Amino acid sequence: MYKTRQNSTGQACARWCALAAWLVGAVAIITFSVGVFAAEPDFKRLDAEVERVLNEVVALGADMAVLEESRELSSQNQLLVLVSVGHSDFFRLEAIQLNIDNRTVSYHQYEEAELDALMKGGSQRLFWDDVPPGRHELSVSLFGRVPNDPDFQREATQMIITGTGRRVVDLRVATGTNQAFPELSIRELK
Amino acid sequence: MLGNFGAIFTFRCKSFWVRVVCSLVVLPGATTVNAAPIAWEHVENPHVRAAQYDGLMGDPFAAITQLLADQKQGRVSSRSAQAQLVLGGLYLSYGSHHKAADIFKALGESNQSQGVRDQAWYSLARAQYQRGQGREALKSLQRIVGSLPDEAQQERLLLSSMLLMEQQRYDEAVINLKQLGKKSFVQQLSEKSVWATYGRFNLGVALFRQGHEQEGRKMLEELGAMSVSDEEGHSLRDKANLTLAYDYLSKQEPDKAQQYFVKTRLQGPMSSKALLGLGRVYSAREQHKKSLVPWLKLIKRDASDPSVQDALLAVPFAFGKLNAYKQALQYYQDALASYKRELEQVNKAKDTVNNGVLVDSLVRTIGSQSRDEQWLMSSLPDTPGGRYLWQLFATHEFQASLTDYAQVRLSLGKLEQWSSEIDDGSDMAPRQKRAMSKRISKLQSKLVGLINQLRDHLKELSLKELENRKQRLVSYAADARFSMAQLYDYAAKRWGDGG
Numbered sequence: 001m002y003k004t005r006q007n008s009t010g011q012a013c014a015r016w017c018a019l020a021a022w023l024v025g026a027v028a029i030i031t032f033s034v035g036v037f038a039a040e041p042d043f044k045r046l047d048a049e050v051e052r053v054l055n056e057v058v059a060l061g062a063d064m065a066v067l068e069e070s071r072e073l074s075s076q077n078q079l080l081v082l083v084s085v086g087h088s089d090f091f092r093l094e095a096i097q098l099n100i101d102n103r104t105v106s107y108h109q110y111e112e113a114e115l116d117a118l119m120k121g122g123s124q125r126l127f128w129d130d131v132p133p134g135r136h137e138l139s140v141s142l143f144g145r146v147p148n149d150p151d152f153q154r155e156a157t158q159m160i161i162t163g164t165g166r167r168v169v170d171l172r173v174a175t176g177t178n179q180a181f182p183e184l185s186i187r188e189l190k
Numbered sequence: 191m192l193g194n195f196g197a198i199f200t201f202r203c204k205s206f207w208v209r210v211v212c213s214l215v216v217l218p219g220a221t222t223v224n225a226a227p228i229a230w231e232h233v234e235n236p237h238v239r240a241a242q243y244d245g246l247m248g249d250p251f252a253a254i255t256q257l258l259a260d261q262k263q264g265r266v267s268s269r270s271a272q273a274q275l276v277l278g279g280l281y282l283s284y285g286s287h288h289k290a291a292d293i294f295k296a297l298g299e300s301n302q303s304q305g306v307r308d309q310a311w312y313s314l315a316r317a318q319y320q321r322g323q324g325r326e327a328l329k330s331l332q333r334i335v336g337s338l339p340d341e342a343q344q345e346r347l348l349l350s351s352m353l354l355m356e357q358q359r360y361d362e363a364v365i366n367l368k369q370l371g372k373k374s375f376v377q378q379l380s381e382k383s384v385w386a387t388y389g390r391f392n393l394g395v396a397l398f399r400q401g402h403e404q405e406g407r408k409m410l411e412e413l414g415a416m417s418v419s420d421e422e423g424h425s426l427r428d429k430a431n432l433t434l435a436y437d438y439l440s441k442q443e444p445d446k447a448q449q450y451f452v453k454t455r456l457q458g459p460m461s462s463k464a465l466l467g468l469g470r471v472y473s474a475r476e477q478h479k480k481s482l483v484p485w486l487k488l489i490k491r492d493a494s495d496p497s498v499q500d501a502l503l504a505v506p507f508a509f510g511k512l513n514a515y516k517q518a519l520q521y522y523q524d525a526l527a528s529y530k531r532e533l534e535q536v537n538k539a540k541d542t543v544n545n546g547v548l549v550d551s552l553v554r555t556i557g558s559q560s561r562d563e564q565w566l567m568s569s570l571p572d573t574p575g576g577r578y579l580w581q582l583f584a585t586h587e588f589q590a591s592l593t594d595y596a597q598v599r600l601s602l603g604k605l606e607q608w609s610s611e612i613d614d615g616s617d618m619a620p621r622q623k624r625a626m627s628k629r630i631s632k633l634q635s636k637l638v639g640l641i642n643q644l645r646d647h648l649k650e651l652s653l654k655e656l657e658n659r660k661q662r663l664v665s666y667a668a669d670a671r672f673s674m675a676q677l678y679d680y681a682a683k684r685w686g687d688g689g
Contacts, residue, residue: 046594046640046644046647050597050598051287053633053637054286054597055286056636057604057605057633058254060605062254062262063259063262064255065259067618069263071615080236082236084236084239113248118243121233121239122242122244122247123242124240170236189236
């Protein structure tokens with residue numbers, strides 16, 4: 001009797017083992033399929049249709065962006081100021097302040113994600129607006145941290161003339177080859 | 191008696207081992223390749239750099255639309271290779287794989303510099319990989335002539351190896367991975383390259399499959415003993431140890447298996463499998479009392495975990511082996527009760543799927559996270575019914591459908607906003623206003639149709655998965671009932687009806 005019971009229990013265990021193996025296998029196959037993609041053809045069709053429609057939305061978005069710019073900004077007086085940052089192991093950018101004719105028009109404090117995007121070669125639009133036609137003084141203050149100096153600052157100034165077409169200015173924060181600390185430069189782009 | 195059990199167990203373990211290896215094969219590309227926007231260094235045009243910034247900040251839509259607007263206004267040349275590479279990367283990030291692939295393919299076949307073409311082929315391979323076009327992705331990777339920048343080069347080698355392994359071309363995969371492992375071994379000391387670690391793990395598995403067990407085992411042993419500081423490293427180390435442990439268990443070498451099971455952390459995604467396996471080690475040695483220690487610990491965990499569900503039946507089995515029939519019966523009853531509770535939860539989860547709550551909460555969850563966050567593993571299982579669907583969440587089809595659904599809904603919101611901007615645009619020419627409104631309205635109806643189709647599709651996938659879970663639980667419950675009946679039967683025969 002004992003033998004019978006044990007055999008049956010063994011069979012039951014075999015069943016749960018089989019089930020366990022099947023379950024883990026199912027998990028495995030599904031996990032593996034993350035990279036294998038056994039998507040149904042129906043879904044592929046639906047996914048492709050979604051992509052087509054979303055691309056139409058993107059195209060409309062581009063037209064809306066052109067329209068919005070033409071409505072809000074003048075093609076002659078607009079000024080775009082971009083920030084780009086070179087990689088540095090010693091310097092941590094904290095904020096940038098932009099003044100036009102001694103009036104602060106932008107002050108931006110940087111978060112890690114923003115610094116990361118800048119270090120990877122992106123440029124941030126710090127200021128994009130109309131500026132009255134004429135001669136203007138652009139002054140930029142940079143705030144950050146370097147070893148032994150938590151209040152590191154740099155300033156730079158440049159004159160620009162607006163009113164004769166769209167102006168694009170690049171604020172570049174970068175260390176030179178023999179420099180430990182970064183320099184701030186202002187360059188008008190053609 | 192154990193002999194019978196052992197024989198079946200070993201047989202099962204053989205297929206189990208293969209499956210465990212499958213489940214443990216690390217596919218970092220599946221997440222990393224999908225998510226990370228491409229960052230091209232030294233981009234000259236400031237508008238392209240600004241688009242790149244938006245893309246890196248997780249807003250590919252804004253990046254693409256502004257870049258296209260800049261192109262329309264002549265600020266960016268549509269022939270610029272850098273602009274095309276960035277645009278392709280942004281489309282890829284946005285989920286427009288076909289569009290991205292078209293851009294990269296045209297660049298790859300252009301007369302641009304070799305560096306640009308290599309980057310284009312590499313990007314095309316990523317796009318094809320995301321579409322599930324493994325063979326095409328491999329062909330694209332093989333068209334790269336020179337070396338790519340550091341991280342891209344490592345990713346290229348690893349992606350090639352994974353694709354070769356998918357095609358059972360293990361010899362070639364091993365050559366690739368050795369190249370990666372060799373290079374990265376040095377790098378690992380200085381840069382702690384995660385690619386090197388992934389590469390070595392995959393290499394170990396590939397060697398196993400190729401029949402070079404000793405070499406593969408050595409590699410996994412090194413990984414299993416490495417010193418790590420981050421969660422990714424810990425997880426990989428656990429996987430290496432668990433792979434080795436289950437291999438030894440399948441070869442009926444429980445002593446060696448135990449060495450690796452105990453190296454796996456008691457917390458972490460692999461811990462339940464480790465506890466289950468450790469119990470099996472003792473069980474294989476007929477040390478049933480000891481097998482109860484990990485199994486009793488395991489059954490206190492979340493009962494939706496398949497390992498826990500296994501352990502719920504393993505515990506009374508061990509008590510049976512110890513002739514502790516009363517406890518065995520009690521634990522079978524507990525197991526049965528637990529399966530019943532889980533069945534109720536599965537039914538509740540079905541309700542949340544049917545009334546749309548699940549899909550909406552999932553969309554909210556992914557909407558609150560950045561695109562490169564690994565949201566599937568961390569947040570989704572906490573959503574209503576989510577813990578029963580985590581296997582489904584890991585599939586490409588579900589992820590892609592959910593992302594499509596979220597994107598379509600987001601786009602619908604944008605159209606509403608543009609529609610009111612157009613309505614308010616008193617300075618717009620009436621003809622232009624009408625044309626724009628017409629485009630918006632046409633797109634709105636297309637998006638609404640897609641929302642319904644995607645919602646139905648997600649619902650269908652979820653209900654199918656829940657039904658599978660239900661059937662498995664029903665089967666477990668039947669096993670528990672069957673064993674209980676046998677125990678009652680045995681007791682009645684041995685001690686009589688009053689026993």
